[in-house]
Amino acid sequence: MALHTDAAHSSGQVLPFRESLLATLGICFVIMLVALDQTIVGTALPTIVAELKGFELYAWVATAYLLTSVITVPIFGRLGDYFGRKPFVIASIVVFVGASALCGMADSMLFLVLARGLQGIGGGMLVGTCFASIADLFPDPRVRLRWQIILSASFGIATAVGPSLGGFLTQGLGWRWVFYCNLPIGVVSLFFVWRFVPHIRHIQHEGKMRLDWPGALLISLSLGSLQLLVEMLPKRGITVGMLGLLALSAASFYALWKWEQKAAQPILPFEMMRDRALSSLFVLSVLAGFAMFSLLMYAPLLFQGGFGMSPREAGLLITPLVACITVASIVNGRIITRIPNPNMMMTVGFVLISAACLGVVLCDRGTGGGFMLATMLAGGFGLGLVLPNLTVFAQQAASRQHLGIATALLQSLRMIGGMLGTAITGTLVSQMYGAGVQKALEGDHAAQWLKDFSDPEVLVNHDIQSVLLAQLMQAGHNGSALLDAARDALVGAIHMGIAIAIVAALGGLWMVRRVPPIKFGNDAKVEPVMSE
Structure with a gap:
């Protein structure tokens, strides 16, 4: 049933102000649900590994979520174009919250990885539909940018609170509460979405709508096999199995x-790929995701395992990174439509991201807090200039019937970049840390302790450290020196992973030049359909 008014469209929005505000708040709660999970888990992850064991699955806690998310984002982004986004947002909240409860009940790393995979399905559904919903409510990009400040604030609040909250919950109530805290937020978001977000459809079909199930299956096969290849190739080398995954991914694509x-x-x-603006933005999304997730996932491990900080200290240091994403997003929304060259904002953003990654690489245990703080501020401000503009630019460049899939594909490609970043850095950490520890132990004739040092959890869990140091002292070894050598090996491995993120950020800086100048005029008057 078509429901629209001339007044609503003349103001660039499909609902009156009060209804628009309540619907936007519903979307904000959903975005907070995803944003909080992205940052709160990273701070708690070293402690989780220390309790559940299995450092070999450390990267998979992140990549399992990213793998299932990256598959479901484009699928539900397109389904939202066809059927409207509200039903999928509601379903995704239920899946995400249920999976969060399972994560909190995990009794092994394998169970946690599987639960994170299910959580990623819900998260992918959320991302694939929620970010495009704001463009449904506000077709005019100028009006949309004003309202998007609220979304940026909600995203920033959740991401800013995430690291500190993760450290507080981990030390105070236990790491399981970093997942259980999603439950009340999920209930609130479900109420607001159910009650206030309209069911809008932009594509009308004559006759029966047929789902593209073969396309969905091929997306799953191509992206899933690619992720497995990226994760397993550095560890196993070129084998028949790896060549089979490569062939499956290429054939599926x-x-x-x-x-x-x-x-x-x-x-x-x-x-859509033939559009120069969209294709360039898609590549930029991959590069931004690579740098972003490398920082968010491995900076906490660097600070806790490499520099010996507590979870709370690491969380407080990560907070400026995520808080500045909000500040920069708000600043960006206020000025992006008022400057002659909006593309310049992304150029500045990638410069700051590159500088932040370089700063992390230069940090060591003797680095002052002021330098670390400046590094985190630069990274957050750079991401705050890049991430919202990627979405806004893509929505401006895409046609109305492709709005959902363009927005969703942008988010999905950012996750692919993050998937590659965390997998590559995780592989480097596993290989370089193991080699460094083995060399240090052999040099002190303590090779029999290799098993105790093989998992970096020994650098995070102080109880394990105390027991190990006592045992080493009884055997006549300098336990403190060996722990310092292990920390140095971990720092060097993470530095190498972040150095690759610098290359990705510099690639983004070069790629920004290929984006055609974006202009913010009024969108065409396309009448949406709101179903009761």
Whole structure:
């Protein structure tokens, strides 16, 4: 049933002010749910590994979530274009909150990884539908940017609180509460979305709508096999199994491209890739995600395991990084439509991200707090200039019927970049840390203690450290020196991973030049359909 008014469209929004505010608040609560989870888990992860054991699955706590998210984001982004986004947002909240409860009940790293995979499905559904909902409510980009300040504030509050809250909960109530805290937020977000967010559809179909299930399957096969290849190749080398994954990924991508060209209602319309603006923004999203997730996931391990900080101290140091994302997003929203070259904001953003990654690489245990703080501030401000502009630019460049899939694909590609960043850095940490520790132990004729040092949890868990130091002292070894050597090995490994993130950020700086100048005019008057 078509419900619209001339007054609403003349102001660039489909609902009156009060209804628009309540609907936007509903979307904000959903965004907070995802944003909080992205930052709160990273701070608690070293402690989780110390309790559940299994450092070999450290990276998989993040990559399992990213893997399932990256698959579901484009699928539900396109389904939202067809059927409207509200039903999928509601379903995703239920899945996400239920999976969060399972994560909190995990009794092993494998269980946690599986629960995080389920949580990623809910998170992918949320990201694939929620970010495009704001463009449904506010078709005019100038009006949308004003309202998007509220979204940026909510995202920033959640991300700013996340690291400190993660450290507080981990030390005070236990790491399981970093997942249980999603439950009340999920209940509130479910109420607001159910009650106030309208059911809007932009694409009308004659006859029965057929889902592109082959396309969805091929997306899952291509992205899933790619993730497994990235995760396993550095550890196992070139084997028949790895070549099989490479062949499966390549064949699935090719089959997806061929199938979507002839599909009546493709889930991934490849004609978007011919648009220079969109294709450039998609690449930038991958590069930004690589740098962002490398910092968010491994800076806490660097500070706690490498520099010996407590979870609370590490959380307080990470807070400026995520808090400045909000500040920069708000500043960006106020000035982006008033400057002659909006693309310049992303250029500045990638410069700051590059500087932040370089600063992390230069940090060691003797680095002053002021330098670390400046590094985190630069990274947060850079991400705050890049991330919202990627979304706004893509929504401005995409056609109305491709709004959802363009927005969703942008988020999905950012997750792919994050998936690559965490997997590569995780592999470097595992390999370089192990080699460094082995060398140090052999040099002190303490090779029999290699098993005790093989897992970096010994650098995080002070109880384990005390027992190990006592045992080493009884055996006549300098336990403190060996622990320092292990910390140095961990720091060097993480530095190498972040150095690769510098290359990604510099690649983004070069790629910004390929984005055609974005202009913020009024969108065409396309009448949405709101279903009762």
